[in-house]
Amino acid sequence: MDGDDFLQRFMLFIPVLLSLTVHEWAHAFAAYKLGDDTAKLLGRLSLNPLVHMDPIGTFLLPLMGVPFGWAKPVPFNPLRLKGVSMRTGILIVAAAGPISNAVIAIASFAALKVFLSQPDVLGEGGMFLLMFLFQVNVALCLFNLIPIPPLDGSKIVDGLIPDVARPAWEKFCQLGPILLMGLILAPLLLHFSPISWAIQHFIELFPW
Amino acid sequence: MKPKLQTFLFWIVLVGVLILFFASNRNESARVVPFGMLESQVQTGDVRSVEIEGKRIRFRSHGRWYEVHGELTEPLLLELQDIGVEPKYGSFSSDSMFDGSRGIVTIFVISVVIFAVLYFIAKMRAGTGGMDLVKLTKSRAQDATGHNKVTFEDVGGCHEAKELLGDVIDFLKAPQRWTKLGVRLPRGILLEGPPGSGKTHLARAVAGETGAKFYVVAASEFVELFVGVGASRVRDMFETAAKNAPSIIFIDEIDAIGRRRGSGLGGSHDEREQTLNQLLVCMDGFQHDARVVVIAATNRPDILDKALLRAGRFDRRIKMPPLTRADRADILKIHTGKKPLGPDVSVQTVADWTDGMCGADLESLANEAALLAVRRARHESSEPVLRQQDFRDALKPRNEQTRLFDQLDSVLIESTSQLSEPTGRAVVRLQLRDGSSVEGNVLWADATFIKIARTDGSSLLVPKIQVLRLEAAAGTESVARDNVSEDRWSRGRADLG
Numbered sequence: 001m002d003g004d005d006f007l008q009r010f011m012l013f014i015p016v017l018l019s020l021t022v023h024e025w026a027h028a029f030a031a032y033k034l035g036d037d038t039a040k041l042l043g044r045l046s047l048n049p050l051v052h053m054d055p056i057g058t059f060l061l062p063l064m065g066v067p068f069g070w071a072k073p074v075p076f077n078p079l080r081l082k083g084v085s086m087r088t089g090i091l092i093v094a095a096a097g098p099i100s101n102a103v104i105a106i107a108s109f110a111a112l113k114v115f116l117s118q119p120d121v122l123g124e125g126g127m128f129l130l131m132f133l134f135q136v137n138v139a140l141c142l143f144n145l146i147p148i149p150p151l152d153g154s155k156i157v158d159g160l161i162p163d164v165a166r167p168a169w170e171k172f173c174q175l176g177p178i179l180l181m182g183l184i185l186a187p188l189l190l191h192f193s194p195i196s197w198a199i200q201h202f203i204e205l206f207p208w
Numbered sequence: 209m210k211p212k213l214q215t216f217l218f219w220i221v222l223v224g225v226l227i228l229f230f231a232s233n234r235n236e237s238a239r240v241v242p243f244g245m246l247e248s249q250v251q252t253g254d255v256r257s258v259e260i261e262g263k264r265i266r267f268r269s270h271g272r273w274y275e276v277h278g279e280l281t282e283p284l285l286l287e288l289q290d291i292g293v294e295p296k297y298g299s300f301s302s303d304s305m306f307d308g309s310r311g312i313v314t315i316f317v318i319s320v321v322i323f324a325v326l327y328f329i330a331k332m333r334a335g336t337g338g339m340d341l342v343k344l345t346k347s348r349a350q351d352a353t354g355h356n357k358v359t360f361e362d363v364g365g366c367h368e369a370k371e372l373l374g375d376v377i378d379f380l381k382a383p384q385r386w387t388k389l390g391v392r393l394p395r396g397i398l399l400e401g402p403p404g405s406g407k408t409h410l411a412r413a414v415a416g417e418t419g420a421k422f423y424v425v426a427a428s429e430f431v432e433l434f435v436g437v438g439a440s441r442v443r444d445m446f447e448t449a450a451k452n453a454p455s456i457i458f459i460d461e462i463d464a465i466g467r468r469r470g471s472g473l474g475g476s477h478d479e480r481e482q483t484l485n486q487l488l489v490c491m492d493g494f495q496h497d498a499r500v501v502v503i504a505a506t507n508r509p510d511i512l513d514k515a516l517l518r519a520g521r522f523d524r525r526i527k528m529p530p531l532t533r534a535d536r537a538d539i540l541k542i543h544t545g546k547k548p549l550g551p552d553v554s555v556q557t558v559a560d561w562t563d564g565m566c567g568a569d570l571e572s573l574a575n576e577a578a579l580l581a582v583r584r585a586r587h588e589s590s591e592p593v594l595r596q597q598d599f600r601d602a603l604k605p606r607n608e609q610t611r612l613f614d615q616l617d618s619v620l621i622e623s624t625s626q627l628s629e630p631t632g633r634a635v636v637r638l639q640l641r642d643g644s645s646v647e648g649n650v651l652w653a654d655a656t657f658i659k660i661a662r663t664d665g666s667s668l669l670v671p672k673i674q675v676l677r678l679e680a681a682a683g684t685e686s687v688a689r690d691n692v693s694e695d696r697w698s699r700g701r702a703d704l705g
Contacts, residue, residue, distance in 0.1 A: 004264050011225075011226060011229050011230070014222050014223075014225070014226050015226070017222070017254035018219070018222065018223075043211070046211060046212075046215055048211060048214055048218060049218060049222075050214075050218070061279065125229070125230030126230055128229040128230065129226065129227075187502075
């Protein structure tokens with residue numbers, strides 16, 4: 001079954017790749033709509049997965065079985081934003097990514113609900129695929145919403161935080177990358193993944 | 209392939225494979241059928257395989273799995289054995305999702321993996337190699353033969369330069385006259401002068417006048433990030449010039465690569481020095497072509513490597529002299545030739561007013577005056593005509609201060625970047641307008657201030673406006689040198705009084 005296992009993993013890599021592509025595209029699109037065409041000029045405003053692929057985050061991790069990854073970050077120049085303040089602009093562009101994943105998650109959830117009553121239309125495999133798509137997008141959405149730099153969530157918080165709390169926030173941000181490393185490596189050390197746990201519980205909250 | 213098309217295809221293929229893979233299992237889940245169907249299928253001999261798990265029997269027929277509930281009877285078992293089917297006992301293997309279309313998918317997967325690997329290898333190589341390596345070593349010299357319509361008549365002043373260059377052009381056109389007396393063509397001519405004195409302009413005139421091939425390149429175009437590229441570009445340039453001999457090469461701003469080897473802050477100037485060495489060799493090494501003449505322009509002749517300036521290479525050094533009144537008048541005549549001048553305009557008078565200005569300054573002066581004339585004509589709705597007053601007005605914004613700062617800056621830059629000791633600091637002596645004097649190390653200088661660290665440790669911020677005289681006292685190249693030339697622009701002093 002080893003061949004089968006690898007084959008399945010490879011197949012499941014495709015939804016991850018496509019979800020990541022949509023995520024990065026959403027960032028570029030939001031930026032473009034707000035006036036910054038840096039990403040577009042560099043060819044990143046495209047749904048072409050090749051454009052956003054990153055050797056480690058897009059290939060290595062998913063193929064190792066890790067149910068997420070990352071794509072090359074979209075270049076963004078906040079100085080080129082028109083009509084919004086820089087902070088709000090960064091907030092919107094950063095939020096666009098997780099929102100796109102949320103949309104896909106909700107859509108697949110809806111589809112799942114519809115087809116749960118008639119599983120034979122899609123078959124076992126089809127349902128499995130939908131479920132996986134749902135999980136991946138929930139995972140991507142939640143993960144990116146974590147308010148630790150350099151994740152999108154931190155940029156969102158940055159745009160919302162009141163000036164009173166700024167200094168504390170900045171201090172927190174400095175620890176950011178280390179915290180993130182810890183969060184990612186936790187499964188290895190503690191045999192427990194806080195990320196997976198959180199995602200599982202979140203999924204359970206859905207109106208199945 | 210168009211990017212949008214590529215994207216579209218990508219998605220179609222990926223999603224298609226995905227669906228194919230996961231839906232191929234759709235028909236795989238065993239359909240529950242009445243027991244009778246098993247019997248009939250066995251009788252017609254269509255059953256391919258049978259699996260039994262407890263009270264459930266699954267059989268494969270016509271490429272599909274079916275499930276029945278019950279037990280195999282003896283006659284049924286015998287009939288199965290007749291058609292060569294051995295029932296398997298144990299958990300159902302057909303629960304696996306992959307079958308049938310697995311072959312296609314596997315092939316697809318393997319080809320994708322191979323493609324991905326190749327793609328990334330290619331990208332890695334492209335990332336470090338940059339552009340096509342062959343092109344990188346080609347010289348960037350542009351062929352400017354007969355390019356411009358500029359001739360010697362369009363260049364005012366610099367008579368000595370025009371004479372010598374005229375000789376060169378003639379030599380290349382009709383060498384017999386010269387070789388009869390055994391005259392050797394100068395291999396290199398160096399045009400020296402402050403910015404704006406017409407060096408590049410003169411080169412354009414040469415390009416316009418000569419019948420020989422004319423190549424123009426800026427010295428900084430030789431240097432690139434990769435070591436060795438500069439040297440190969442120099443070689444390539446000389447090869448091209450030799451192939452098309454007789455030819456003239458014009459290297460603008462040669463001080464970009466021609467600096468003294470081994471001097472200045474830091475040691476790693478390998479690339480520049482290699483390029484310079486190659487240039488030296490090409491000009492007068494073991495092999496060189498006698499019918500290639502190199503003209504170079506610079507405004508920093510003092511920092512050029514001595515080997516570059518020796519006889520046999522750039523031995524003819526022509527200074528673009530400061531313009532005399534007559535020169536300025538000539539230049540002004542050239543620049544106002546095409547402009548409609550009023551009857552009261554006297555070029556001689558304007559030449560009087562513009563003492564110290566160089567060719568480029570005069571050109572922009574004429575331009576400014578014309579601009580003012582057009583502006584006036586628009587207001588008065590009349591025909592634009594240049595008047596003497598326009599020239600007067602155009603001269604007004606000439607801010608003495610900025611010129612002074614230029615001189616000051618050039619000495620400062622020279623002193624802090626050409627230190628004789630790599631880790632030393634430049635010591636300068638400043639005389640201020642109020643009579644006091646400051647001496648100390650230059651910590652930094654920006655557009656309007658200089659920061660000096662005095663010997664007692666304190667630091668002082670001096671506005672450049674207040675500086676009357678700046679003298680480099682120690683630690684700089686120009687002080688370390690024995691013979692300080694008398695050129696206005698290579699002395700380590702700026703007199704601003």
